[in-house]
Amino acid sequence: MKTIPIRFLSLLFILLPVLASAESPILVPAWQSQATFEHPESVVYDSQHDLLFVSNVNGAPNEVDGNGYISQLSVDGKLIEQHWLTGLDAPKGLTIVGDTLYVADINQLVAIDIKHKKISKRYPVSDAKFLNDVVADTAGNVYVSDMLTNTIHRLTQGKFEVWLHDDALEYPNGLLIEGDNLIVASWGVMTDDFVTDNAGHLKTIDIASKKIQSLGDKTPVGNLDGLESDGEGNYFVTDWMVGKLLHIEPSGISKTLISLEPGSADLTVLAQQKLVIIPIMLSNNIVAYRIK
Numbered sequence: 001m002k003t004i005p006i007r008f009l010s011l012l013f014i015l016l017p018v019l020a021s022a023e024s025p026i027l028v029p030a031w032q033s034q035a036t037f038e039h040p041e042s043v044v045y046d047s048q049h050d051l052l053f054v055s056n057v058n059g060a061p062n063e064v065d066g067n068g069y070i071s072q073l074s075v076d077g078k079l080i081e082q083h084w085l086t087g088l089d090a091p092k093g094l095t096i097v098g099d100t101l102y103v104a105d106i107n108q109l110v111a112i113d114i115k116h117k118k119i120s121k122r123y124p125v126s127d128a129k130f131l132n133d134v135v136a137d138t139a140g141n142v143y144v145s146d147m148l149t150n151t152i153h154r155l156t157q158g159k160f161e162v163w164l165h166d167d168a169l170e171y172p173n174g175l176l177i178e179g180d181n182l183i184v185a186s187w188g189v190m191t192d193d194f195v196t197d198n199a200g201h202l203k204t205i206d207i208a209s210k211k212i213q214s215l216g217d218k219t220p221v222g223n224l225d226g227l228e229s230d231g232e233g234n235y236f237v238t239d240w241m242v243g244k245l246l247h248i249e250p251s252g253i254s255k256t257l258i259s260l261e262p263g264s265a266d267l268t269v270l271a272q273q274k275l276v277i278i279p280i281m282l283s284n285n286i287v288a289y290r291i292k
Contacts, residue, residue: 024247024255025230027289030275031077040279040286042133042226042266043073044094044101046114051080052268053101054279054286055091062106062130064089070103070112075273077288085117093133093175093266097140102155104131104144109153109160123160125153133227133266135175135182137207143182145172152182152205168212170200174227174237174266180207183215185224185237194241200224202235202248216252226267226278236276238264245278245289258289 039057046053051072058067068088072080093104100120101112107128111121125131129148136142142155143163152172154163174185186200199220205212222239230236230247236257237246243260245267263282270277274291 024257025232026292027245027257027276028292030288030290032288033073033077033079033286035284036079036082037071037279037284037286038067039281040071040265040284041092041281042094043268043277043279043286044096045075045268045270045277046096046101048099049114050075052277052286053084053094053096055088055094055103057090057092057281059090061090061092064106068105070094070101073286075270075275077286085112085119087119092131093135093144095134095136095142097136097142102134102136102142104134106131109134109142109144109155123155125160128153132173133175135177137177143175143177145175145184147171147173147187152184164205164210166212169203172203173200173225173240176227176229176235178204178229181205182207183227183235185227187223187225187240188220194223196223201252202227202237214252215248215250219252219254221248221252221254222246225265228267228269228276230269231271236267236269238267238278240264240281243280245276260287 040054042055054071068091070085072084091103091105103110109123113120132145132147144153150169151165171187172184173187176183182205184203188196188200199222201221202215223241225240226238228236235248243262243264245258248254265279267278277288
């Protein structure tokens with residue numbers, strides 16, 4: 001039997017982490033909507049009605065101006081209703097619990113009765129500055145990131161209050177529930193006007209203990225916005241500033257899947273249809289890619 005040289009074994013151990021790295025999915029263009037939206041920030045899939053809701057900021061992202069609204073879009077990219085619901089300011093993150101669509105709107109969480117197409121409840125936060133993404137757990141608790149105050153709020157049994165405030169969140173944007181953890185896409189610590197010296201990375205919060213940990217070694221990844229699971233234990237994440245769709249592993253290793261346009265925001269993933277759907281805020285359209 002031949003003996004394997006020591007130098008070969010050493011090289012093998014160096015390469016093992018690379019070889020073990022997850023294979024990146026292949027995405028191909030599926031469709032692109034017309035540029036009829038007005039600063040679309042978030043897209044969410046309504047499985048009961050087989051359609052998409054799109055939040056339109058329609059103005060400055062922190063201005064209370066009453067210009068914001070929600071649109072409906074078909075799963076193949078055709079506009080159903082431009083102004084499905086109006087009366088919002090700068091709506092961003094969206095999530096659905098039962099028949100209620102929840103929307104983050106600067107300083108309030110807005111609950112919308114989908115069936116009756118009307119606002120059923122507003123949950124104001126007096127000191128909120130930039131409520132951003134929204135996600136719900138299996139029990140129906142709703143979590144909302146306030147990006148500019150390093151805070152995450154939670155709605156539980158009708159009570160909306162601060163769940164976690166910690167500078168270690170590093171300007172939390174995208175949120176994702178994964179088992180007993182809340183995954184956070186951080187923007188990175190800002191210096192001025194959303195610019196960062198050190199870009200953000202993914203973090204995980206144990207929901208029971210509220211302990212915050214970084215995925216990987218805290219290597220800066222990007223100015224992260226939308227965050228979704230790829231169904232294989234990894235994550236699809238958008239970088240808003242430069243316009244990228246990233247694929248990030250639990251180890252923190254990040255790969256660029258697609259170069260998009262600046263303003264790539266809060267995406268959604270339709271697992272059964274194998275679609276990744278991304279709103280492009282600065283281009284006023286929605287793009288979709290099919291996972292091969």
